[in-house]
Amino acid sequence: MIGRALVASALALQFPLIPAAASAAACEPARGTMQVGESWAQKRLDPKRVWSLSTGAGVSVAIIDSGVDLQHPQIRLAGKADLTGTDDRDCIGHGTAVAGIIGAQYMKGVLFYGMAPGARLLSYKQTTSEREGDPALLVNAIKSAADEGAKVINVSISTVDQPALKAAVEYALAKDAVVVAAAGNVQKEDGTPVPAYPAAYEGVLAVGAVNQSGALTDFSNVKTPVAVLGPGQDVASTWPGRSYNTDLDGTSYAAPYVAGTAALVRARFPSLDQAQVRQRIIATADGATGGGKGAGMVNPMQAVSAILPYEPANAPVVAPPPASPLPQGAVAGVPPVDHGAINLALIIAGCAAGLSLLVAAARVMIPMGRRRGWRPGRAE
Numbered sequence: 001m002i003g004r005a006l007v008a009s010a011l012a013l014q015f016p017l018i019p020a021a022a023s024a025a026a027c028e029p030a031r032g033t034m035q036v037g038e039s040w041a042q043k044r045l046d047p048k049r050v051w052s053l054s055t056g057a058g059v060s061v062a063i064i065d066s067g068v069d070l071q072h073p074q075i076r077l078a079g080k081a082d083l084t085g086t087d088d089r090d091c092i093g094h095g096t097a098v099a100g101i102i103g104a105q106y107m108k109g110v111l112f113y114g115m116a117p118g119a120r121l122l123s124y125k126q127t128t129s130e131r132e133g134d135p136a137l138l139v140n141a142i143k144s145a146a147d148e149g150a151k152v153i154n155v156s157i158s159t160v161d162q163p164a165l166k167a168a169v170e171y172a173l174a175k176d177a178v179v180v181a182a183a184g185n186v187q188k189e190d191g192t193p194v195p196a197y198p199a200a201y202e203g204v205l206a207v208g209a210v211n212q213s214g215a216l217t218d219f220s221n222v223k224t225p226v227a228v229l230g231p232g233q234d235v236a237s238t239w240p241g242r243s244y245n246t247d248l249d250g251t252s253y254a255a256p257y258v259a260g261t262a263a264l265v266r267a268r269f270p271s272l273d274q275a276q277v278r279q280r281i282i283a284t285a286d287g288a289t290g291g292g293k294g295a296g297m298v299n300p301m302q303a304v305s306a307i308l309p310y311e312p313a314n315a316p317v318v319a320p321p322p323a324s325p326l327p328q329g330a331v332a333g334v335p336p337v338d339h340g341a342i343n344l345a346l347i348i349a350g351c352a353a354g355l356s357l358l359v360a361a362a363r364v365m366i367p368m369g370r371r372r373g374w375r376p377g378r379a380e
Helices: 040-045 094-103 135-147 163-174 251-268 274-283 300-305 339-371
Strands: 060-065 077-082 120-125 152-155 178-182 205-210 228-231 235-239 243-248
Touching: 040 228, 040 235, 060 094, 060 135, 060 251, 094 120, 094 235, 094 251, 120 135, 135 152, 135 163, 152 251, 163 178, 178 251, 178 274, 205 251, 205 274, 228 251, 251 274, 251 300
Parallel strands: 060 120, 060 152, 077 120, 152 178, 178 205, 205 228
Antiparallel strands: 235 243
């Protein structure tokens, strides 16, 4: 667990930082709650059931967002970088919630946990506001995450198309990173929706949002070419102040469910490249029809266990057999029938029976012979 005294890691030192801005502004994220139950999203995807196959162990997942609260007991960071030049605090709460959905640790007595608790979480603080922040920092963050070796990059931020952003995404894909991005939220006052970027770029795993009934949410952007769906309304996650938020809405919260699933798949199938991982997640999603729904709801268990005929033959696809409650050999099998032993037993039994009859006859005949003096009897 990263403690209070954690300083900027070597990861952060590798990144060019923006000149320090005034950081005296109040850092006051919305107040969270100390009580959290098992949300419908967690019940629906049931990540704990997948952990016997994969926890995402060793897979680096980059979270490009508003930072992550280092004090939360369920969050462990493997590295962090503040690209805003302010400080490490998450003054919005968004990045902390995204990190929790991806990789919050399991704690006894706490009903909330992340999709891939074994993943290595890397935080890239790219914004200090409720908006998407500086697109130039987004470009910098994507490239930096790819250079750091992140195998999954979660971008719960949307902006307009721009050459530098497209080049950054292509750079990350070439570095074998699965890029997962939110499809974007559309508000009624926004007018006609337009595709959101980087989700709309080719090769990106774009994620739309569904509600508890499984229907596409009103705000999920249907103009973005959605690949799969994730829970994105009334979901729960970790929050600054060692607390939780149980009323989160947005495609930006649907994306980390898919990013966590990508980490599970990458740990389970290390030989697959980013395109094959993306294809597996799409192929195993729960089917759906209609605009903005893609292949349907992400299915973590199918994603890590399904047998796909077009994948490498040496990829592990099934779970190992469960351990037997008894040691091997504790219960002996039925031995084969020994016909030779049976025949020998029958011969011995027959001989014994004949000998018994002979003894019985002798016991009758010998006394009779003695009384006659062993003389032959007379014929009548």
